[in-house]
Amino acid sequence: MTTTPGGAPSAETVMDDAAQPIRVEGVTKVFRQGPLEVHALRGVDLVVDQGAFAALAGPSGCGKTTLLNLVGVLDTPTTGRVIVGGRDVSSLSRGEAADFRLAHVGFVFQAYNLVPVLIAYENAEFTLLLRNRDPAARRQIVEPLLERVGLGDMMDRKPHELSGGQQQRVAVVRALATQPSIVLADEPTANLDSAASDELIDLMLELNRELDTTFLFATHDRAVLDRTPWVIRMLDGRVVEDGASR
């Protein structure tokens, strides 16, 4: 059992508001680099609704990746609480955090998402394999998804035989295969040209609508932000504009 610094309820407590898969409450994050303290987040409050498609925007170094890592349970806040899918994840052990991510969070990173020695299909089914699903069940889930993202005839290719956009689509399938409550993507289009970037965003938008999965991602890309219904602007470790109303 873990208790947050504020004496809040334990991590096991299920918050009543399941319609808000992401709640960030008064979160700060300080990185120590020897004698130096880097205040990456200076008090962030954020609520993302179920089924939202939201982008974190802001200049380099404003804290987008740091915030995504806290929401994705890859890191813990210095102060404040992070609640994902109704569970306080502010202080889980390494093993618990891995289990939580596997069960509730899908990830798409900027690059090098895939295991180079595994073919597209094996990469896509990886999270299901970690959940010990049998091969038939994995195939039933992964094949239609790969077809859906337009990779039906490339399932046997190794990552280096796929374009950057195709690799990202495999990563999207891997993220969605376990039906997570949220999908997090840190600059998923940064290594793509504008056509591939548009395609990926369109695909994620469609999947967001079809599956009602909550998407939260970080981007610099103006073209991407233009297609995003909800933009959260950050500056210097704070949320300065929450465009939920747009």
Place this chain on the structure above:
Amino acid sequence: MLAVRLGIRNLARHRWRTALTLAGIALSVALMVWSLAFIEGWLGQMVRAATSVDTGQLQVQTAGWADTPRPYHALTVDADLLGTVRAVEGVVEVSPRVELFGIIGHEQRSQVGRVVGVHPDLETAATPIADGIVDGRWLADEAAPLGAPREVVLGESLARKLRVGAGDELVVFAEAADGSLGNDLLVVVGVVRTGNFAVDQQSSFVHIDDARFLAALEGRANAILVRTDDLDRASSVADAVASALGASRDPEGLDEEEAVVRAWPELLPGIFQIITVSRSSFASMYVFIYLVAAVGILNTQRMSALERRREFGVLVAVGMRPRRLLRTLLVEALVLGGAGALIGCGLGAAIAGYHATAGLNLELFTDQTSFSYMGVAFSDRLYAELGVRTVVEPVVVMLGVAVLSGLWPAWTAARLEPAPTIAGRTT
């Protein structure tokens, strides 16, 4: 299994690195199999040479004889007793012996020596002594008729020292069981060379009834020599013989006349100790060979793990538990070590197998023409012995070494923090 799949593919991805590491592991294991086969062959040859001629693999004696070999420490031997011993599983042949110590003389020369009374036919079945006749013949099956000279076969060196050969006469004086000094006239019928110095330099063989007459040991014997089919099973066969006879395995604390069954490690403690010492000193050589292989595996796994940090970061980020990553990387090391060990085992077994039948000509290494160690002469060819242990042990040890050498790289990888690793912040 995911771990095996990842392991094999990652190894296949760096063909050269993998091939070099595999070659190192395979050579280590091949060297191990080969040298183990030779050490076992050499030790086995030594024990066989020592036991086959002089002691057998086990003996039934009296506790008194086990303590001090005096002629009056003797067992009453009849057909029933011999039958009981022979019926024990693992016993191949039995040969009762009377063993006397005395002086053997010819004209002006005399030598202190051992007079061994044997049943010529039983002894021929139980030991290869009769095969070593270099002059004359082996003893006649029946003891000499009354008045006829009693027959003796001499060890080659003893015959040379006495300057006698087949047809010559000898006088023998030996202590009898009743404390008197027995003496007799013998005629040399043969000279024998066995390669065992204790036999060739000191021993003479006479018919057991002649020895009994000389030592006043009617119907008795000092020891029953037992030949078994398998050296390694000598102790367990000795246990079985002891229980069949209701005898003890340890002379300690017994009355002098009580029977005791002793296997070759007890009969030849010196040789047994040599074997123990040899095995443990070769063990330190193994450690060195395996250390070289371990460094190879460690280096390969470490390099591979460093190159794949970002990949590991992603795997942990998407939900692989650090423990599972650790296990996966250990399996990779096992795949590497196992593949190398199997190749090496095949290679080593093939070479050792060749040397098990063809032998290794020791004259290649020295210009000596006879080889002996601990009083046991070797042939000029040393034969490797390829047993299950010789083949399996190096492989099993290598698998252990692979896991141990993979442990540190795998542990480091499993401790990676996924967030900074993916961001490329780790150094």
